[in-house]
Amino acid sequence: MNDLRMGDLSSLDIEQRLRGNGLGLHVASFRCLVRSDTGLLSAPLRQLYQDYPVDTDPSGFYDFNIRLLKSRSNFWNKSVVQFDWDGSSPFPTLPFEQAHPLFEWGLNWCVATASGQHTVIHSAVVERNGHALVLPGKPGSGKSTLCAALALGGWRLLSDELTIVSQSDGLVQAVPRPISLKGTSIDLIRRQFPEVDMTEAIQNTHKGSIAYARTPSTTMASGNLPVPIGYVVFPRFKAGSELVFEPLSRAAALVELMRNTFNVGLLGSTGFESLASAIANAKCYAVEYGDLSSILQWVDTTCHHPD
């Protein structure tokens, strides 16, 4: 185990590693070897992953062997960037400027794929007092914004995209990563948390404009301890709406969680059973809200597990 962190390296160091034998980046239990000739990764990596362990001289086994390479089919076409993990990629080539978001999306895909033996739910998840709050939601439900606000407000970030529930013990595995913010929520979070460390927004991606906030240092400092699910909250943003919430039965929550699970087919009936027991002690709600502060307040009072 080494003690070197991304923040200890200069951008130039990082760039040289990315263009050379690769930079080893440790994200929770996953070791990634990243290579890139785009020149666009070193700055955001250094900013966003500064507390993450790194290897400057790759050694040992790496779970993900990732390449982001620049290419250009003809001189009259614009440069594009391609994500590659051992010869496969779920993404098409993207405009060159989107190299960094592509890295984040690609790494999400690697983590989701390699975690296939656990239940992998498309959902944000944070933790306080030893209990996880799972926030599944469709795009536009405001789950990322809510997750960012909670993580910046003292909750521990487990993931803003993937809730990984162990098949054996029902605990949520932490794979904390920088938090993605889209569209209007970028300015919203900047206003609410003026001290937040965030990248410049990249415009015109398939998800609109996108920026990333650094993983909070408190999250990184508290280790990657897995925790049981305490709450499952399905947020739904509706402009101008008063906050209304309704408690959900665990059966209803389970059905909805399964719908957001990537690997239902892979896990079969054992996946269903293990997820059912993982939420056996969880309180479940559906919440509709019109502004961030009202739901933050609601979460603070409702999802409050005594120490």
Add this chain to the structure above:
Amino acid sequence: MSSSRLVELLRFPKSMTSVSDVQWNEIIEQGRKTHLMGQLAASLQRGEMLGNIPLAVKRHLELAALTATRRSESALWEIATIRRAVDPKISLVLLKGGAYLACADDNAVGRTFSDIDILVRRHELPAVEADLMSVGWKPSRMNKYDLGYYRNWMHEVPPMEHVRRHTVVDLHHAINPPVSRFHINPDKLFEHIEEVRPGVFVLSVTDRIIHCALHLLQEGDSKKLMRDLFDLHLLLRQHFVTVSSIEQLLHRARELKVDRLIGNAIGAAQALFAVEARKNERSGWLQSCVERAAREANGKAMVSGNKASSVMLAYSHWMKLPLYILVPHLVRKGFMRMTTDKDFNVRVA
């Protein structure tokens, strides 16, 4: 980078004890690229080596094994569904992955496949297509030209995809194109089919191997070559151990007039995977080309093509179609690709 370390491990699982962590990077990368992860796990399991793998590596192999098991279960379920949908008087013959699975051939363990390949008699095709459509398999949408290409020259109809489950069925009426210079009359295959479940058949084990060998040559896809050769090796090891049984296999190949092709494919599989490589087998240019294409197909990411795999691709086309059909087809395809590429770039940029 060649795939020698992966090949070595598949050939001889006990060699795992000398694999270092850094070498595992190479092996797993090659395993993913060749779609052999599940079979690597199965092969290490057979060699009782799974317990000694570093934990970090093991989780990837275990996941691959689990994925293969689940896919096999759902494939068997789909096969049962297809059998129920189709007129019981019609025999359905499973080919390739589905057949290995239904016969529990050694190479089925850990093997993942996406399409279910089924052979029926040509005059029964319309009935089978109609039956499948009635339960949700819809014919591919393709342009008139491609449709004509399939219907006129190919040994299969365009893939049918299920509207809800997105599983794909490839319906064949032969195992190679009727216009192919090595065409095998399907009647000769139907004479020897074996029933594995009520109404579900497979080719005889000899014909399964011949199809496997023929397929890897006529597919021309060097990315899948390694897996196909490993299939061939495992089938041979399971069913054709003795010299006389190999002779019998070659005899059948001669009967079907594909002995030279089969000999080369078998030679390549044995040169790569057999523990004691058989000497004095013929080692023609085709065989060495197959071996080289398989080994080199998995080099640097996205840099496609090397000489051997280009030759393989050209050869596969030559096998499948006579030149008077092939040349106009390639010209037309080339044009289509240029125009669609342009559209694609405009859309992305």
